[in-house]
Amino acid sequence: MHSYSLIAPAKINLYLEIIGDRPDGYHELAMILQSIGLADYIDVHSISNDTIRVHSNHPQVPTDNSNLAYKAAELMTRQFPEAFAKYGGVEISINKQIPVAAGLAGGSTNAAAVLVGIDLLWKLGLTQSELEELGATLGSDVPFCVSGGTAIATGRGEQLSPLPSLDKIYIVLAKYRSLEVSTPWAYKTYRQEFGNSYIRDTNDLAARASAVHSGEIVKAIALADAGKIAQKLHNDLERVVLPAYPQVLQLREIFANQEGVLGTMMSGSGPTVFALFESEQQAEQVKLHVREAISDEDLELFVTRTITHGIQVASSI
Ligand SMILES: C[C@@](CO)(OP(=O)(O)O)[C@H](O)COP(=O)(O)OP(=O)(O)OC[C@H]1O[C@@H](n2ccc(N)nc2=O)[C@H](O)[C@@H]1O
Numbered sequence: 497m498h499s500y501s502l503i504a505p506a507k508i509n510l511y512l513e514i515i516g517d518r519p520d521g522y523h524e525l526a527m528i529l530q531s532i533g534l535a536d537y538i539d540v541h542s543i544s545n546d547t548i549r550v551h552s553n554h555p556q557v558p559t560d561n562s563n564l565a566y567k568a569a570e571l572m573t574r575q576f577p578e579a580f581a582k583y584g585g586v587e588i589s590i591n592k593q594i595p596v597a598a599g600l601a602g603g604s605t606n607a608a609a610v611l612v613g614i615d616l617l618w619k620l621g622l623t624q625s626e627l628e629e630l631g632a633t634l635g636s637d638v639p640f641c642v643s644g645g646t647a648i649a650t651g652r653g654e655q656l657s658p659l660p661s662l663d664k665i666y667i668v669l670a671k672y673r674s675l676e677v678s679t680p681w682a683y684k685t686y687r688q689e690f691g692n693s694y695i696r697d698t699n700d701l702a703a704r705a706s707a708v709h710s711g712e713i714v715k716a717i718a719l720a721d722a723g724k725i726a727q728k729l730h731n732d733l734e735r736v737v738l739p740a741y742p743q744v745l746q747l748r749e750i751f752a753n754q755e756g757v758l759g760t761m762m763s764g765s766g767p768t769v770f771a772l773f774e775s776e777q778q779a780e781q782v783k784l785h786v787r788e789a790i791s792d793e794d795l796e797l798f799v800t801r802t803i804t805h806g807i808q809v810a811s812s813i
């Protein structure tokens with residue numbers, strides 16, 4: 497095979513708790529990550545010269561070596577120089593459907609797809625955990641994007657424990673096209689404002705991180721109880737993003753007042769806000785109501801649902 501087409505799903509954060517500082521400057525997290533049906537489509541194929549090329553259908557996605565997909569390919573060439581010499585360079589096409597800089601892990605899932613695609617192209621036979629380990633060097637959310645589904649993520653976000661799959665909880669996503677929130681800004685501001693409540697003792701930190709496993713939301717996920725899950729949604733980063741971005745706060749408030757919404761929350765560092773529903777019909781109806789309430793063309797709305805997988809191969813030739 498010389499070419500693979502991959503499906504690269506986005507994620508939402510059902511739970512995000514910032515529990516402390518890390519010596520590497522990052523934050524110690526306790527999260528629950530969930531793959532969703534909204535996905536990018538990534539083609540990866542071998543080319544005869546030894547270069548990496550990236551194409552994209554989206555003006556905001558860089559095509560140089562700052563693209564996370566490019567970085568993933570570069571990492572593979574460094575890690576597996578013999579396979580690189582044997583199979584040559586890689587051309588990557590990104591069909592971007594996931595809003596950019598949205599808190600939906602768009603770049604991370606593209607990087608995960610390239611790792612999976614090159615593993616197949618070069619017949620490396622890497623295991624899922626080897627792919628996740630490589631992914632962790634590219635970004636905190638990349639390991640989750642490889643396997644996807646529903647998982648607890650601790651450490652920087654790269655230490656994963658799978659949870660029972662949550663299928664078919666319906667979701668409306670809302671994002672203003674022109675609104676971007678910088679992830680480093682969100683974490684830095686959180687540290688400045690709330691860092692005095694961080695856990696400092698390493699043992700206490702480990703205990704808090706493991707406590708997420710017995711938390712109420714995890715119990716609700718085990719029961720696949722969408723209503724209970726929705727009541728336990730949490731995201732510490734809302735504490736800094738909502739006051740700084742009134743449009744995000746407004747979306748949260750509009751969703752909270754719609755009939756059929758089980759719960760609503762901002763995803764990751766934002767600015768996407770999501771709402772959960774029992775049925776697709778309810779989700780479609782609320783999408784219409786929000787569109788009527790906010791006639792701004794800048795607002796993008798998507799109906800999607802929870803899914804049980806990460807990167808998938810769609811076809812190969
Ligand atoms: C907030 C979250 C929640 O899932 O997602 P997004 O909103 O980006 O989708 C993640 O923690 C983001 O993951 P990701 O975007 O992969 O992060 P990275 O590239 O590793 O880091 C970007 C920046 O975020 C901050 N960062 C990230 C992870 C972490 N545990 N602590 C941090 O302080 C650091 O300032 C870092 O420079």
Ligand SMILES: Nc1ncnc2c1ncn2[C@@H]1O[C@H](COP(=O)(O)OP(=O)(O)O)[C@@H](O)[C@H]1O
Pocket residue numbers: 556557558562563564565590595596597598599600601602603604606607679764765766
């Ligand atoms: N493959 C990619 N897809 C999207 N954005 C990318 C990609 N590679 C690099 N970027 C850059 O990463 C930044 C964060 O984008 P993205 O990964 O979509 O957001 P988030 O980290 O909030 O989920 C963007 O500003 C964009 O310029």
